[in-house]
Amino acid sequence: MSDQTTATHPAAAVRVVHAACPHDCPDTCAIRVTLEGERVVRLQGDPDHPTTHGALCTKVSRYVERVTHPERVLQPLRRVGAKGEGRFEPVSWDEALSDIAGRLKAIAARDPEAILPYSYAGTMGLVQGESMASRFWHRLGASRLDRTICAAAGGEGLLQTYGAKMGMHLEHFAESRLILIWGSNSIASNLHFWTYAQAAKRNGAKLIAIDPRRSETAEKCHQHIALMPGTDGALALGLMHELIVNDWLDHDYLAKHVEGWPELRERALQWPPERAAETCGLAADEVRGLARDYGTTAPAAIRLNYGMQRVRGGGNAVRLIALLPCLTGAWKHRAGGLLLSASGWFKRVRNDAVLERPDLLAGRQPRTINMSTIGDDLLNPGSAAFGPKVEAVIVYNSNPVAVAPDSAKVVAGFQREDLFTVVLEHFLTDTADNADYVLPATTQLEHWDVHTSYGHTYLLINEPALAPAGEARSNAEIFRQLAAKMGFDEPCFADDDLTLARQALVPSVDFERLRRDGWLKLDLPEAPFAEGGFATPSGRARATVPGLPLPDFVPNHESARSTPELAARFPLAMISPPARNFLNSTFVNVKSLRAIEGEPLLEMHAGDAAARGLADGSMVKVFNDRGEHHCLLKVSPRARPGVVHGLGVWWRKLGRNGTNVNQLTHQGLTDLGGGPSFYDCLVEVAALPVAA
Ligand SMILES: Nc1nc2c(c(=O)[nH]1)N[C@H]1C(S)=C(S)[C@@H](COP(=O)(O)OP(=O)(O)OC[C@H]3O[C@@H](n4cnc5c(=O)[nH]c(N)nc54)[C@H](O)[C@@H]3O)O[C@H]1N2
Ligand SMILES: Nc1nc2c(c(=O)[nH]1)N[C@H]1C(S)=C(S)[C@@H](COP(=O)(O)OP(=O)(O)OC[C@H]3O[C@@H](n4cnc5c(=O)[nH]c(N)nc54)[C@H](O)[C@@H]3O)O[C@H]1N2
Ligand code: SF4
Ligand SMILES: [Mo]
Secondary structure (H helix, E strand, O other): OOOOOEOOOHHHOEEEEEEEOOOOOOOOOEEEEEEEOOEEEEEEEOOOOOOOOOOOOHHHHOHHHHHOOOOOOOOOEEEOOOOOOOOEEEOOHHHHHHHHHHHHHHHHHHOHHHEEEEEOOOOOOOOOOOOHHHHHHHHHOOOEEEOOOOOHHHHHHHHHHHOOOOOOOHHHHHHOOEEEEEOOOHHHHOHHHHHHHHHHHHOOOEEEEEOOOOOOOHHHOOEEEOOOOOOHHHHHHHHHHHHHHOOOOOHHHHHHHEEOHHHHHHHHOOOOHHHHHHHHOOOHHHHHHHHHHHHHOOOEEEEEOHHHHOOOOHHHHHHHHHHHHHHHOHHHOOOOEEEOOOHHHHHHOEOHHHHHOHHHHOOOOOOEEEHHHHHHHHHOOOEOOOEOOOOEEEEEOOOHHHHOOOHHHHHHHHOOOOOEEEEEEOOOOOOHHHOOEEEEEOOHHHOOEEEOOOOOOEEEEEOOOOOOOOOOEOHHHHHHHHHHHHOOOOHHHHOOHHHHHHHOEOOOOOHHHHHHHOEEEOOOOOOOOOOOOOOOOOOOEEOOOOOOOOOOOOOOOOOOOOOHHHHHHOOEEEEOOEOOOOEOOEOOOOHHHHHHHOOOEEEEOHHHHHHOOOOOOOEEEEEEOOEEEEEEEEEOOOOOOOEEEEOEOOOHHHOOOOOOHHHOOOOOEOOOOOOEOOOOOEEEEEEOOOOO
């Protein structure tokens, strides 16, 4: 397991194990775990890994506190109380798996599509993600899940424009002269990028944050452009207008490497700064100034993040923003261009078909269910268009009852008496509370994995440092044993976790070197699109895409512009970006981190609070037609007028009235990719009577 054994006393031999941070974070840090015997004495960022540079964030520095948490689920549990109550009795693995297999077989005999897997990125590992699990679902012929909950709109926008999820190297931001930090609270959610942005700043670069919220990051930039949520596409068009009329264009780059420029040019000319500013809730001079900075500084880089695409027009906005560096030719320099996601680079080293075995579908094409509408889907009685009613759902690496939009529906769905629910988890989350069976899963310190990244370009390994706690088993092991109980006898169901880790990567990857060093850098061009070479069929970036309309500003599902009657009743736009010390709903139960975050709160501008007679620190109800969430009001300069922030994602059961912000969000989807629109949500806020 270890490669750097320093023998001291035999009982307390010190070993160092290479690990990787499993969380859904663009930084994918390389971790060194130092063990004395079976005890972790140190967990640190790998100082040799260039982008981790020895530092982990506050959350994962406390990872051991999570692994050894007294509330960890360490035995299989069977429900004894009502759904949602969270009362369980321990059962043996054999009993749990036999019963689960029996239930699944009975449903599958009628229609395997009535069974739904539900998973996301609780771990980003290829092995404990969709390896054995995928094989299992493919063999069973279960419904497929469209994993849209985070990045679908922006991912699709990027794919349509560049042909792949590719962009600048993280390290090169240190050399940029201008960085637009767009829809990203980097200090909270992309800390290692911030290190490079700081280096650029020390070298004289200007940093500009584009974000409705004056985040920890925005307040440390030279400038903050606080636009209204969901108006980024209009801002991009306004910038293009200025780039055109001032001729801050790279005509050569446009001619050679961009498809559809004449059409886009014509559209952008309809967006003078005044129009863009009015749409975005900005001053026209802010748009002009930003365009001047972007058009006249080289190299100019954009760190775009997924925060800005959780609105109806998120896909179009990403298409437009991704074209900005093509207008100016910023791509010609390695420190110019854009980074939204780097995940596409890893296609060359991943072996998904071998790992996930879609061939086990044997020609069947089960329906696909969008995870972002799980509320409606669990409540659907079945129809010709939808297919069979969902009768069983198996959840792993996700906590949908807390994180999916429109909680009232999600909860009602998961509490259906006739739904059979199995949850693989570390803790009794809001979702696990609704399970018929909870199965104890291993943490990152207890299992094998390999990791790609969406924020950098290194492959990482995770070797187990500890034996599984209690009776915990890895996700892959649980699906392997469930497959055996189902009678799936194809040889691939016998592959162990280390074999899966090897199979996850193409044979040309030097797996032994990966184990020795902990990480491997992909061999990629320095300035990927300096001379075009986009991953589209023509090799050019696409302003026009066959079958899609020309990119445009798409207003929110809910806004004064698109739904004035609704906005009259619910005049505040609510966004619910991540809290710095949680990772989605993970870590909410780690006491030292929860102590920093305090309790669920809503940030509001002083003017909006005064207009409602609301005092800082008072209890409020945040509400709309979907529900009501009670929390603490924080009157804060982080909020602009008209926008409130409910930082997420808390566990519902820790909320004052047993809810979190997703009680208010809706299931409306994005323009591209079928993603959720978490930050496209109108609410009103009122005082709560003080409890007697
Ligand atoms: N600490 C921490 N880190 C995380 C996470 C976490 O929960 N906590 N989550 C992880 C996950 S799942 C992801 S997907 C990644 C990326 O996660 P992101 O969601 O990109 O996270 P943030 O960087 O916080 O970016 C959100 C920022 O976008 C802003 N924003 C909201 N609406 C708009 C808008 O309409 N336009 C613009 N321009 N900005 C808007 C918010 O105010 C916030 O500052 O981060 C990961 N890292
Ligand atoms: N209102 C609002 N809602 C949001 C967001 C927002 O910004 N605002 N952000 C959205 C985004 S970007 C995302 S990505 C989603 C994230 O939603 P999820 O993917 O559901 O992420 P988490 O809430 O972190 O839940 C992951 C769960 O997986 C479990 N887990 C971790 N590792 C393992 C493992 O190895 N095995 C098993 N079996 N379980 C494991 C953890 O204990 C945790 O409970 O939430 C979305 N929801
Ligand atoms: S959550 Fe992000 S910053 Fe923190 S250790 Fe993991 S990868 Fe690094
Ligand atoms: Mo995400």
